Every structure is written in C-alpha cells, then in structure tokens.
Amino acid sequence: MNAAPLALETRGLSKSFGALTVAHAIDFRLPVGARHALIGPNGAGKTTFINLVTGRLTPSAGQILLAGADVTALSPEKRVKRGIGRTFQITALFPGLSVLENVLLAVSERHGAAGDMLRFAGSRRDLVEESEVLLERLGLADHAGRAVRELPYGRQRLVEIAIALGLEPKVLLLDEPAAGVPSAETGLILDIVEGLGRDIAVLIIEHDMDLVFRLAERITVMVQGAILVEGTPEEIAADPRVRAVYLGTEAS
Amino acid sequence: MTAPPPSPAAHRLRLYEILPWLCAGGAFFVFPDYLALGGQILIMVLFALSLDLVLGYAGIVTLGHAAFFGAGAYVAGILAAHGWTEPLTLLLAAGAVACLLGLVTGAIVLRTSGLSLLMVTLVVSELLQEAANKLGWLTGGADGLQGITIAPVLGLFRFDLFGRTAYLYCLVILFLAWALARLIVHSPFGRSLIGIRENVTRMHAIGSPVFRRRLRIYAISAALAGIAGALLTQTTQFVALQVLSFELSGSVLVMLILGGVGRLYGAFIGAPLYMIAQDQLARDDPAHWLFWIGLLLVVVVMFARGGVLGIVDRLRGALR
Numbered sequence: 089m090n091a092a093p094l095a096l097e098t099r100g101l102s103k104s105f106g107a108l109t110v111a112h113a114i115d116f117r118l119p120v121g122a123r124h125a126l127i128g129p130n131g132a133g134k135t136t137f138i139n140l141v142t143g144r145l146t147p148s149a150g151q152i153l154l155a156g157a158d159v160t161a162l163s164p165e166k167r168v169k170r171g172i173g174r175t176f177q178i179t180a181l182f183p184g185l186s187v188l189e190n191v192l193l194a195v196s197e198r199h200g201a202a203g204d205m206l207r208f209a210g211s212r213r214d215l216v217e218e219s220e221v222l223l224e225r226l227g228l229a230d231h232a233g234r235a236v237r238e239l240p241y242g243r244q245r246l247v248e249i250a251i252a253l254g255l256e257p258k259v260l261l262l263d264e265p266a267a268g269v270p271s272a273e274t275g276l277i278l279d280i281v282e283g284l285g286r287d288i289a290v291l292i293i294e295h296d297m298d299l300v301f302r303l304a305e306r307i308t309v310m311v312q313g314a315i316l317v318e319g320t321p322e323e324i325a326a327d328p329r330v331r332a333v334y335l336g337t338e339a340s
Numbered sequence: 341m342t343a344p345p346p347s348p349a350a351h352r353l354r355l356y357e358i359l360p361w362l363c364a365g366g367a368f369f370v371f372p373d374y375l376a377l378g379g380q381i382l383i384m385v386l387f388a389l390s391l392d393l394v395l396g397y398a399g400i401v402t403l404g405h406a407a408f409f410g411a412g413a414y415v416a417g418i419l420a421a422h423g424w425t426e427p428l429t430l431l432l433a434a435g436a437v438a439c440l441l442g443l444v445t446g447a448i449v450l451r452t453s454g455l456s457l458l459m460v461t462l463v464v465s466e467l468l469q470e471a472a473n474k475l476g477w478l479t480g481g482a483d484g485l486q487g488i489t490i491a492p493v494l495g496l497f498r499f500d501l502f503g504r505t506a507y508l509y510c511l512v513i514l515f516l517a518w519a520l521a522r523l524i525v526h527s528p529f530g531r532s533l534i535g536i537r538e539n540v541t542r543m544h545a546i547g548s549p550v551f552r553r554r555l556r557i558y559a560i561s562a563a564l565a566g567i568a569g570a571l572l573t574q575t576t577q578f579v580a581l582q583v584l585s586f587e588l589s590g591s592v593l594v595m596l597i598l599g600g601v602g603r604l605y606g607a608f609i610g611a612p613l614y615m616i617a618q619d620q621l622a623r624d625d626p627a628h629w630l631f632w633i634g635l636l637l638v639v640v641v642m643f644a645r646g647g648v649l650g651i652v653d654r655l656r657g658a659l660r
Contacts (some may be wrong), residue, residue: 099432118401132555143546144544148610164545164547165544165547165548165549165550166547167545167547168545173547175546176541176542176545180539180541180542180545181538181539182535182538182539182542183538183539184534185531185534185535185538192531193532193543193546194536194546194547196528196532197532197547197548198546198547200619201527202526202529202531202532202548203528203529203531204527204528204529204550205523205524205527205529205551205556206523206525206527207523207528208351208523208526209350209351209526209527209528209530209531210350210351210526211351241567243572251511251542251546254546255546255547280636293562293648323428325394326502
C-alpha cells in the first residue's frame with residue numbers, strides 16, 4: 089500500500105492563528121492515482137487543510153511535498169504549475185464569462201498562453217478546442233456559450249470541476265463538489281469523478297456519505313484540526329470513534 | 341456594470357465599432373468652429389479609455405489616474421520648453437515616463453485593494469500635484485508651464501489657430517491607442533484580466549500570476565494616460581496644475597461611468613457626453629453646471645447601470 093509513489097504528502101503540517109490551532113501536525117499521504125476522502129464534522133479543518141496544501145494559507149510548521157518535492161515555500165501559482173488543482177466549496181467561477189471562457193482561462197494558464205497580449209484569444213484554436221473537448225466530456229457542451237451565472241447551480245458545480253480539470257492536475261482536491269446540488273444531480277458529479285484517469289490522485293471532501301463510500305478507497309477522518317483515524321471505508325464505517333464523532337459525543 | 345460575456349470570436353470587428361470613427365471624422369467637417377473642443381474631447385476619450393483598461397477590465401478602482409495624465413503632460417511640456425519640440429517623440433517620452441511611474445507606484449498601490457487602494461491612488465496623485473506645485477522653477481508652479489513650442493507633426497503639419505491639425509493629430513493617436521487597447525482586451529492577457537476582475541480567488545487557484553498581470557495593465561494604462569496628457573500639452577501649449585488634480589481623476593471616472601465601464605467604447609460615449617454637456621451647461625449656467633453633471637451621474641447610477649452602453653445592451657436584449 090505504501091509502496092505506491094506519493095502524489096502528495098504532508099509532514100507535521102500545522103497552522104495556528106494565535107492560540108487557535110486549526111491544523112495540528114497533519115501527516116497525510118496521497119498515493120498516485122488514489123481515491124481518497126477527507127471527512128469530519130464542520131469546523132474540523134478540512135478546508136483549512138486544502139488551503140494549506142494549495143498555498144492560500146501559509147503553514148505555521150510542517151512540510152508539503154508534491155511528487156516527493158518540497159513545495160512548502162512555493163507560491164500558490166507555482167504549486168498549480170506543479171500539478172495541484174482544486175475546486176471550491178462555495179462556487180468560485182467567473183460568473184460573467186461563458187462556460188467555455190471559464191475553462192479556456194484555466195487551459196490558457198496551463199499552456200502558459202494566458203499572458204499573451206498581442207494576439208486575439210480566439211486565434212489559439214488549439215486551446216479553444218481543448219476546452220471544448222473537456223466540456224464535451226463533462227456534458228457541458230450544450231452550455232458552452234452561456235454565461236455561467238445563467239446556469240442552474242448543479243451545472244455550475246460541474247463548471248467548477250471543469251476548470252480544475254483544465255489544469256490537468258496530478259492532485260485534484262475536490263472541496264464538497266456536491267454541496268448544494270439536488271440529490272438527483274449528484275450522480276453526474278459522481279460519474280465524472282469516477283471517470284477520471286488513474287494518473288490523477290483525487291482527494292475529496294464531502295458530507296454526502298453515499299458519495300464518499302462509493303468513491304473512496306481510503307478515508308481520513310479529521311476532528312478539531314487533527315487526523316482522528318485513516319482506513320478503508322469498511323474500517324471507518326466500523327470504527328466506534330468515528331461513530332462517536334458523528335453522533336456528537338466526545339471521542340476518547 | 342459588467343459587459344456581456346465575450347466569446348472566443350469576440351475579436352472580430354463589428355459594424356458598430358466603425359461608428360465612433362465615422363462620427364469623429366464627420367465632426368471635423370460638420371463642426372469646423374468647434375475643433376478646439378473636439379480635440380480636447382478626443383484627448384479625454386483616450387484618457388477614459390486608459391482608465392477603462394484598469395477599472396473596467398482589471399477591476400482596479402483608482403481615484404488617482406490623473407497622476408499619469410499629468411505626468412505625461414508635464415514631461416511633454418518641460419521637454420518642449422527646453423527645446424525638444426518634435427511632437428511624436430515627445431509623446432513617446434511622455435508615455436515612457438508615465439509607464440515607468442505606473443510600474444513604480446503600481447508595485448506599491450496594487451498590493452492593496454478596495455478602499456485602501458482608492459486612498460493610495462489618490463495619495464499618489466496628490467503627492468505629484470504638490471510636488472509640481474513646489475517645483476515652480478521646473479513646472480511653473482501654480483502659474484502653469486508656459487513657453488511651450490511644438491514643431492509641425494512629421495515636419496509637415498503645423499499646429500494651426502483653428503485646431504485642425506490638433507484635431508486630426510489627436511484622432512490618429514487615439515485610433516492607434518484604440519487599436520492597441522482593443523487587441524489587448526481581446527487577447528488571452530485581456531481575458532485573464534477579466535478573470536481577475538470576476539474572481540481573483542479563482543485566478544490564483546488556476547495558477548495565474550495575478551499581481552504581475554495587474555501591474556502590467558496598470559503600466560500600459562499609465563502610458564496611454566501619459567500620452568493623453570502629452571497631447572493636451574501639445575495642442576494647448578500650456579500645462580496647468582489641474583492636470584494632476586483629483587478633480588480630473590474624478591471627472592474621467594464620471595465620463596467612463598456615464599458611457600459604460602468595461603466595454604472599450606464607454607470612453608467614446610461618456611467623454612463627449614460629459615465634455616459637451618459641460619461646454620453647454622457652463623455657458624448657460626456657469627455657476628451650477630457641475631450640479632447638472634452630478635444629477636446626470638446620479639440618474640445613470642440609479643436607473644441606468646452600465647451607462648449609456650448598458651442601456652443599449654438592454655434595448656438589444658429586449659428586441660431579441
């Protein structure tokens with residue numbers, strides 16, 4: 089199990105705001121191609137962990153390694169170039185732009201074309217086509233020309249994922265991709281994540297336990313900024329400490 | 341306030357994009373007695389266009405854009421007063437200095453956002469104005485900079501009393517600036533600026549060097565504003581302290597809002613509207629013309645978000 093090379097690893101990753109510790113010495117390993125879920129009650133520090141890994145927050149201590157290389161000192165932008173892609177719990181799109189343009193922005197950044205100033209954006213047919221192919225894959229092709237703000241929320245969540253996939257990440261961090269999506273549509277999101285290639289390691293934060301148990305091969309449970317337990321879905325389902333956390337009593 | 345979503349083919353030239361040039365060209369023949377005002381309008385269009393790049397596209401709300409306009413005006417004026425009278429190279433010099441000023445001040449200013457950004461941009465322009473006021477030996481101080489002579493454009497076209505050369509000269513420069521600005525906003529870089537305006541958090545998350553992008557457009561915008569300022573110097577052969585004033589920063593902002601922000605053509609509507617209204621109102625009601633401008637602005641902000649072009653968009657939407 090540990091023989092597989094690691095796509096992402098954190099060692100003793102900690103974050104404190106004054107006396108408040110929101111991440112407590114997190115040792116986490118995500119093998120290449122993993123399907124891993126991060127669960128825990130609200131305020132457990134799951135999103136904080138993602139923000140530390142992506143560089144939105146600077147850790148107080150500890151290390152972050154991507155494919156074995158220490159990226160702790162790198163800017164968020166450089167980490168993206170090293171293969172970290174993320175989605176947001178609260179939809180973070182470009183609402184006034186079309187669905188295609190949303191994805192094209194990410195694709196252009198990945199190709200290093202987004203700084204080009206003296207040519208028209210539409211003249212990079214290769215990038216536009218790549219974005220269209222991605223939209224096709226996610227069932228968004230029919231909406232390509234529509235402004236994102238006009239889409240139903242469920243579709244917006246798909247665009248959220250499409251942008252991240254436009255970066256061709258090695259590590260994909262999905263922060264509650266199904267949050268706020270009507271249950272009839274969560275299947276779409278599930279299908280997309282299940283359909284991802286094994287060159288992508290996926291870490292998913294989710295409260296929808298059906299989704300978690302269908303997708304994840306391993307599950308980590310976080311409580312109060314620290315990892316409580318990690319194991320296979322069966323182990324987690326049977327763990328009395330996890331039950332205690334979710335039933336609201338103190339784990340001992 | 342924002343424009344409708346651009347598509348990858350948005351860079352294709354539309355018919356309406358020729359309209360401003362037809363109007364500007366036609367005005368030369370129809371209003372031969374108003375060419376002096378016309379030239380000033382073209383200069384303000386250029387200035388408002390430069391503001392649109394930072395405000396409308398990159399979402400940088402500044403109250404100090406006159407810093408660059410004024411810097412360009414003074415560079416052109418001071419150099420010309422010392423014998424560098426060739427107009428085109430003067431424009432380049434003014435644009436280069438303003439661009440540099442944009443880079444230096446932008447490196448500080450753009451680390452802030454929201455209200456603090458507003459304040460810091462204001463402070464920069466106020467500092468410059470005070471400096472220009474104190475350096476009377478160089479700038480003429482409160483009396484203004486005089487003794488400016490400008491050589492004929494390309495050695496052929498002398499600046500005449502009727503403002504014919506000045507008008508056409510400004511028109512050509514504006515056209516070139518517009519072509520550049522249009523290319524920029526439809527380029528991948530321009531799209532990434534819209535992305536920064538729409539959702540800066542997401543731009544970070546897709547690996548965009550947000551600060552560098554904003555700094556770059558800030559410097560480009562500063563250069564264009566500087567060129568606009570230099571045009572004013574060259575066509576009026578005078579520089580007053582007002583070119584660095586908060587009032588000018590405010591006025592150009594009002595012009596842009598009247599016309600429509602983030603649409604590239606808001607400047608082409610707002611600046612003439614404002615300047616002509618000012619010209620007419622100041623004649624009819626010299627004491628209170630600013631009140632009427634203010635009223636116009638209140639009406640636009642309350643009932644016509646997106647300015648005149650916003651109204652046009654809604655009309656087109658309703659007709660579809």
